[in-house]
Amino acid sequence: MSRQPRVVLLSTGGTIAGAAGDATQTTGYRAGELDAATLLAQVPDATALAHIDVAPLLSLDSKDMSPRHWLLIARTVMAHLARPDCDAVVVTHGTDTLEETAWFLHLILPPGKPVILTAAMRPATALSADGPMNLYQAIAVAASPEAHGKGVLVVMNDRIHAGAEITKTHTRALDAIDAPELGPLGSVLPVRFDRAPNLGTAGQVPIDALDGHDDLPRVDILYVAAGADPDLLAEAGLRRACGVVLALPGDGSLPTTWHAAAETARIAGVRIVRASRVGRGAVSPAPADAPDLQLPGSGRLNPSKARIALMLELATGASALLAHLSG
Ligand SMILES: NC(=O)C[C@H](N)C(=O)O
Numbered sequence: 001m002s003r004q005p006r007v008v009l010l011s012t013g014g015t016i017a018g019a020a021g022d023a024t025q026t027t028g029y030r031a032g033e034l035d036a037a038t039l040l041a042q043v044p045d046a047t048a049l050a051h052i053d054v055a056p057l058l059s060l061d062s063k064d065m066s067p068r069h070w071l072l073i074a075r076t077v078m079a080h081l082a083r084p085d086c087d088a089v090v091v092t093h094g095t096d097t098l099e100e101t102a103w104f105l106h107l108i109l110p111p112g113k114p115v116i117l118t119a120a121m122r123p124a125t126a127l128s129a130d131g132p133m134n135l136y137q138a139i140a141v142a143a144s145p146e147a148h149g150k151g152v153l154v155v156m157n158d159r160i161h162a163g164a165e166i167t168k169t170h171t172r173a174l175d176a177i178d179a180p181e182l183g184p185l186g187s188v189l190p191v192r193f194d195r196a197p198n199l200g201t202a203g204q205v206p207i208d209a210l211d212g213h214d215d216l217p218r219v220d221i222l223y224v225a226a227g228a229d230p231d232l233l234a235e236a237g238l239r240r241a242c243g244v245v246l247a248l249p250g251d252g253s254l255p256t257t258w259h260a261a262a263e264t265a266r267i268a269g270v271r272i273v274r275a276s277r278v279g280r281g282a283v284s285p286a287p288a289d290a291p292d293l294q295l296p297g298s299g300r301l302n303p304s305k306a307r308i309a310l311m312l313e314l315a316t317g318a319s320a321l322l323a324h325l326s327g
Pocket residue numbers: 013014015016031060061062063093094095096097119120121122
């Protein structure tokens with residue numbers, strides 16, 4: 001008989017580990033109260049799927065995640081994966097910035113042993129809490145040979161998603177994580193993949209390239225509303241931002257009043273990327289009315305993900321990264 005897969009369960013906080021005063025409370029709870037062992041105790045059936053090693057790492061509401069935490073999570077996951085007796089890693093996380101951690105891990109980790117992120121929308125103390133089933137399903141995917149080589153995955157609400165593709169699409173509902181336009185990779189239970197992930201960018205930034213970094217260069221996101229003042233961009237240098245992602249209307253359309261400020265900032269050395277506020281669709285490589293401005297588009301990356309790509313590019317000099325993404 002083949003041995004049971006060995007899965008490391010890394011807890012970082014979030015609502016999945018949240019606790020409230022009473023069972024009907026689904027807001028105003030404390031995220032990240034419970035550690036990995038307590039979460040696992042809620043799903044005893046999971047031990048039939050895999051041998052599980054619990055590894056508490058952080059106890060954060062994911063609104064408080066930062067690049068320092070992404071680096072810590074990535075290095076910790078890699079250290080576990082490097083052990084010959086570790087077959088997969090499951091990371092419990094909050095939903096608020098799940099898309100950022102998932103995208104960061106996708107860029108860092110070469111596809112191989114499964115890395116599965118999961119989360120919840122109701123705290124662990126709530127009636128019909130979704131966390132225990134999500135955790136059970138994440139472990140089922142981690143233990144499945146089918147998950148091997150699929151890159152970083154996110155399992156929530158009966159669905160398997162590509163970590164690179166997800167975004168949070170609802171503030172309160174249980175189906176709060178989706179891959180707009182692309183849809184899930186598969187479903188669970190049973191574990192079933194309906195399509196292959198796009199792994200073109202997976203592991204593009206080897207962790208060694210970040211040796212010596214415990215933080216990433218500052219990149220700000222500016223949300224550009226109708227009539228917004230271009231002073232916001234002119235001040236980027238004063239804020240010591242190395243880069244700025246513009247969350248622009250439509251297809252990354254830069255208001256005419258912003259053209260001069262964008263050119264001044266670029267010449268001053270601030271890297272600027274055009275992303276979109278829209279949430280679906282890709283951004284064109286250059287602004288239609290000002291193709292000479294050298295303001296690359298973010299392709300399919302939303303502003304938060306474009307920010308991470310730019311941070312990594314600034315940190316490592318991996319200059320092909322954004323060009324590849326926006327192609
Ligand atoms: N549903 C959640 O997990 C939300 C929580 N604020 C978090 O992101 O940690």
